[in-house]
Amino acid sequence: MKTEKQITKTPTSKKEITIAIAGNPNAGKTTLFNVLTGLRQKIANYPGVTVERKEGIWKLEGESLQLIDLPGLYSLDVTSLDEQIACDVLTGKVPNLPQPDAVIAVVDATNLERNLYLVTQILEFRIPVVVALTMMDSAEKQSLQIDAKKMSELLQVPVIPVIASQKQGIQELSSAVMKAAKTETLPHIPWLADSEYILEDDEIHLSLSDDAAANKKIFARYNFISEVYQESVKQLNTVERNVSEKIDGFLTHKFFGLIILVGILLLVFQTIFSWASLPMDLLENAFGALGDFVRTTLPEGMLNDLIVDGIIAGVGGVLVFLPQILLLFLFLSILEDTGYMARAAFLLDKLMSRFGLHGKAFLPLLSSFACAIPGIMATRTIENPKDRLATIMIAPFMSCSARLPVYSLMIATFFAGQSFFGFISVGAVLMLAMYAFGVLTAIIAAFIMKRTILKSPPPPFVMELPPYRLPNLRTVFQNMLTRAGLFLKRAGTVILAISIILWAITYFPRTANTEVLMANDANGNPPSVEEIQKANEDFRQSEQIKNSYAGRIGHVIEPVIQPLGFDWKIGVALIASFAAREVLVSTLSIIYNVGKDENEESETLISAIKDAKKEDGTPVWTPLTALTLMVFFVLAMQCMSTVAVVRRETNSWAWTLFMVGYMTILAYIAAFLTYQGGKFLGFG
Amino acid sequence: METQTIIAAIIILAALLYVGSMLLKRVKSFSPKKACGNECGCEAKTKN
Amino acid sequence: MNLAKLSIGKEAKVIKINGNSAITRRLMEMGVIPGVSIKVIKTAPFGDPIEVRVRGYSLAMRRNEAETIEVSE
Known part of the structure; x- marks a missing residue:
């Protein structure tokens, strides 16, 4: 630690000011960040690691400040990767990211002592700090009287009460930050300099030896904080059970x-299914109309086919599911922001530890319902490497939002409008069953792995249960907006490109026009010219797909997937969907669109699937096929990005290949049992 | 050749190039993170 | 006695934390250090983990962790 004598920091010549924003989880950091930056934010990754890095531009007094949102932290002691990233940012060790000129420390007024702990640690980095005191209204309700001025004097940093949602205190915060960023004086850290806060060795009642120095620092910080707390906070009268505790009595009963x-x-699942159906129908009709419009407006030719059958069918087919994905993120973000997520972990920890999972694995696993990638990244809060690995290995079993379009399509095609007891829709139950099936498989896999290859003692569990709070609407919507943006970007780049290529491999090589011999009809009349033309065209279309590159690939793998009841067209879709699961929907759209008569009325993908026939005239798809495909998708490791992230996070090809292998084998077996079992019982 | 065919060919080529570059990027991201640089706590032993 | 043995609703003072692991450190950083008072609020449905109140906020921990914290009423 540097000594108090160094009181000036090196003058900076750069123009742009960088401010980091740090705070405990649940302290209101995100809300403040959103208010300060508005929509001028971007999400990127820290180089080399996959932790999300949120940055924004803060317009202040005519200057543009770079604002970095650090991950939510309790300390900077580097036991988890999030803490490591924060530490790297604060010491200026992240490439292309200057060391922050000042830090806004977001401090929850209702939880001052523990929140101030992080502040003392940031100050030890010798970076100017401005404390933004949030949740003042909640503190008032708990009869806590906080003297911000006194606290500021004792901490020797500005302390500004803010109510971010109402933009109160933002002006004061801004000028304090500006001043702090330009100051040349380094902050004071009396708790490490003044012996009154530091305990003698024999006063430390701990059986720790090698970490005595580090522990002494923890005590010194808390001793200092206790003093600040006692002098600046008054508990006016003792409150009885507050609202949060009353709610908790029910929810964790x-x-x-x-x-x-x-x-x-x-x-949540019932709502995702029913609320989204109207906007989804609208979107689907809109894309259908757009396709028809282009088809008739543009002169006939290859480009016309490419745009209508490739781009509009492929990208549109996936975009239709935007409403459902938005709703999923809406609910996840509400569950997280209200504080319910932590309670769910609390309720389920015992159950999860029976299967060898850490209670902290709950959050990564729940995030994996949105996408396995952030889920796997979130496992970094789990300290024990074996526990972390077990969680990573099962995270992709959680049904991510990319699987939602696949489930939805299958359910909408074969199970729409059916219900149990007249009010519970079969679709919602089936959807929940798919999610439950994934969870169950994950639990069993974890149970087996933790007893064999990943054996280790039961993991520890220490977690804050934040007070219940109403979610900030602005934060929730901004979160949805960001996710929608990422989804649209994906649709506009990866899915667009894959759609074009898929279209091309179904379009080439071209099959020449053919002559079909038609028999006279039942009354002995010869077929009309139109009928012959239509038959010729139908035959050419089906031959086209069969002989295309895609068709050839599909036929090669058909023997492998035939026991699952899949034909070669589904085979092509399965291969393509390794790039991203929702590509399955695009691929089916393209395959069925290319094979469609151009003069026909535009039909939806749903009716195309229903009408698809095998060569012997029996339908390709039955409800059993749909169910089998869903089961396969629950378990199969059909995602290139996840594989890449697992490789990077585990730093091992062996674990990555093991994961792809065991998931694919499980998926195949489960799909096989579903299809053959279903057939045996007389379904399909 | 028809104009439509030419434009379609260009679009397909662009898509192929995009997916190719994406794959290359993915392959690169498969490679492990370099050993501890001067990051804080990187060498810290995990205790448990 | 240790924290795991403290009955629901009782408040006690932390006197010592046994152990030498990342979790011991984490507990201390979360404010559970000797001298602080701690109160057991409730237990989860299957009897584990327990919820305690320390420094004005709620913290959940397993009985295993609670056993490392020595308290006196």
């Missing part, structure tokens, strides 16, 4: 708590 948890999950 020994019996009702678990029932409520299942109820909430069921409600």
